[in-house]
Amino acid sequence: MDSYSTNEALFGRRKVRFAYDLPIGVASLAKAIGASDPAQLIREHTLYPFFVALLEQRQRDEVLRAMLSDLKVHNKVLGRLSHVPRPEFLRFCPACDLANEANAGMRYWQRRHQLPTSLVCVEHRIPLRASSVTTSSGVQRYELVSEPQVQGSPLLPEMGEPSLERFLHLASVGYDLLDWQGKARPAFDPSLRTMVLETGYRRSPGHDDIDNVRLAREFRRDSADLIRLWPWLAKAVNTAGHYGWVTMHTTRDAPPSRVTFTYAVLRSYLQLKKSSFFFPAETRDWTGIHVDLSAVERRRRMESLTEKELKKLVSTTIDQILLEQPPVRALPTEIFRRSPAIAHAWRIDLGGQFRSLLTDRAESLDSFHLRVIRYALTEASRNDRTLSDSDLLHLLGKRTIDEVRKLRAVVERDGFGTDKPSFGARSLE
Ligand SMILES: [Zn+2]
Structure with missing residues (x-):
């Protein structure tokens, strides 16, 4: 469909x-x-x-x-x-995919993996991966969790315990905030303010003032990985010691912050702190790791690309679309929805050249229809069925039966059902 x-x-x-x-x-x-x-x-x-x-x-x-x-x-x-950080791509756990395939007969996107707090799979204790399916709702399609979509980079580098433990804990806190089913108000006791006081950030004995500056300083010291992922978490308090995101959660004035994401980050930190968790300080190799970029950063990187690099980016994305089955036509909208970077370049039309580059590289209708016919005939022969010309016409729409016969002849001449990888550029003769 x-x-x-x-x-x-x-x-x-x-x-x-x-x-x-x-x-x-x-x-x-x-x-x-x-x-x-x-x-x-x-x-x-x-x-x-x-x-x-x-x-x-x-x-x-x-x-x-x-x-x-x-x-x-x-x-x-x-x-x-919408102030909460959103993943640019839907996320998946390769081990969950295999387990779901074995248990349910298919893979599926899991809700809890899409939480901003989820960077690891709690069940399998491995980093989640970014798929190629963007979360932006600009252009929409229904996407299966199929091989071409799930080859993305991991969201975290290789890290031993206890570094991984920090992310596992944060993900579990996120799961708890998801699993109350949204009916009666959940009891998130004690409050973060109480937890902060109990964890030793009381400014002086007998007073319930919080030493937010010390709390923020220690959070920064203990959270190198988190801050690398979300740099703005470093702004835990402002220079005057007020109105950072930490202060919003620990304020005596009602209501405290309603932002679930930062709430989860601070709650997880305080719980670990209270259990005398050891926060490692070593740095890791982040090469090849998918990090969601802020809109500003994405713009900066896009603008520094050369024309050659842009062309390469577009080609790679087209190759990826051509691998997908059932076939999807490689149009500019399809191309830029696969890549937030390309979508961004399209919006600002880098140097006035980008839109025409993308339009030039778009797949012709003939090429696309050839791929659809090849796919349909291959699937049919695999199931010992045959397709009539009018079956194919129904599939393509907006074609005459003569055109369908011509296209079919091209596909049958080249052979189908074999593992021919690419036939994107061929046109109708
Ligand atoms: Zn998993």
Whole structure:
């Protein structure tokens, strides 16, 4: 099925934007798939429980209503949630994929791996990997967890215990913040303020003032890896000792910060600290590690690429698309959705050249249809079926039967069902 037909089946509409983390339009989805409780879909299959964990009931209901509705609403609460770092690509654990394939007959994207706090798989104790499926909802397709999509780099370098333990702990805290199912307000006792006081950051005996500056300094000293991943975590307090993200969580004034991500980071740190955890200080080799870039950093890197490097980036991405099955046409939209870097270059149209470069490299309709026919015939012969010309016409649409016969003749002349890797550039003769 193409994306439009899938949208139609799932939502009753052909055009849908469905975010991976906090999607809207869930009531329509529930109706179309016969789920009786759309709110349950949200609680059990989206990242909603994590992002609203620290909100008041009223705000949680507001987010829930926005997610149920089909209307694109500008929700103040949803807007604020966007301050949390988002992965650029969906993440996966190779060991979970194999286990899911063995147990459930297929791989699937796992919700808890997409949490901003998840850099390792808690079950398998290995770093998660970044797939090639972007999380930006610019252009949408339904993506299986298939081989071409899951060859990404790990999110963390090789590290022994206890460095890995730090990330395992953070991921578990994230899981806890996801697994309360979003019903009654979870009891996250004690509060971070209480934990900070109990962990020894009381400014002086008898007072419950917090020495935020010392806390921030020690957090920085103990968190080289975390800060390497999210540099802004270094701004735990500002120069006057106020209003950093740490202070927001430990303030005496209500309400404290509602940002679940930094809450999880600080909670995990304090719990480890309290259990006399040893925070290692050595540096590691981060070559080949996927690090999500901030928008600013991405722009800076894009702008420093030479034309040759840009062309190489585009070629690599096209090669990757041509490997995917069922076939997808390598159009500019498909090319830039595979790579946030290319998407960015498209938006700013680097040097006025980039859009035309991408358009020039786009796959012709003939080439794409040849690939579709080859794929269909190969799949059919594998299942001992034959396809008529009109079956193929139905698959391609917008073609005459004569054109279909010509395309088919090209594919049959070259042979199909073999392991010919690339046939992207051939055109109809
Ligand atoms: Zn796993």
